[in-house]
Amino acid sequence: MKVIILHGLYMHGMVMKPLSYxxxxxxxxxxxxxxxxxxxxxxxxxSDIDQALSLKEPNVLVGHSLGGLIIKHYLKARRPSVRKISHVVxxxxxLQGASIASRIEELGMGVILGNAPDFGLTEHEEEWDFVQKLGSIAGTLPIGARSILLQGDQKRSDGTVTVEETKIPGMTDHIEIYNSHTSLIYGSATLEQIHHFIQRSHFKH
Known part of the structure; x- marks a missing residue:
């Protein structure tokens, strides 16, 4: 089985290499x-995703933060079969946008987001209506810019994205891990849950 991995906003593929290894x-x-x-x-x-897909075995797409939204847009455009892509993590x-991104736009600083809002970074309502099984992982260690930009907001979050924002109607499973937004991609628990979801189509609760 092949796993294709996409990074998030302000990142480079190098940050996902430890998870890949x-x-x-x-x-x-x-x-x-x-x-x-x-x-x-x-x-x-x-096109890069198309070329990365294995033709011999099922593929899994894994995306961190914005990477997950890019995957959602890819599935919407391509509508691949479950035989080609079986799971998404x-x-x-x-998955329905981030209030922190909407807040950044409200403050007149939307330019720092580039064209990421075009891919669903700001708040919107959607459902997961793809044949691929979706497992969504939320962080619960609130270390990040969210507390500065949204002072007084008590929603549970990973410091950037709230737990609720990682949920979408139609998803297969959801789990919370005690990591911040960035440390999620390095934690052993995340690795274990990705493996468990790919193998069993649900997380280890």
């Missing part, structure tokens, strides 16, 4: 894709 050690074929998260070239990213992804 660990998944390789568990027997998966892995590939990390890098894209410009502030000037997202949809056709280029989609979103790590700290605001």
């Amino acid at each position: 660990k998944l390789s050690g568990m027997g998966y074929q892995t590939q990390v894709l890098t894209y410009n998260s502030l000037a997202i070239d949809e056709q280029r990213v989609f 979103a790590i700290g992804s605001p």
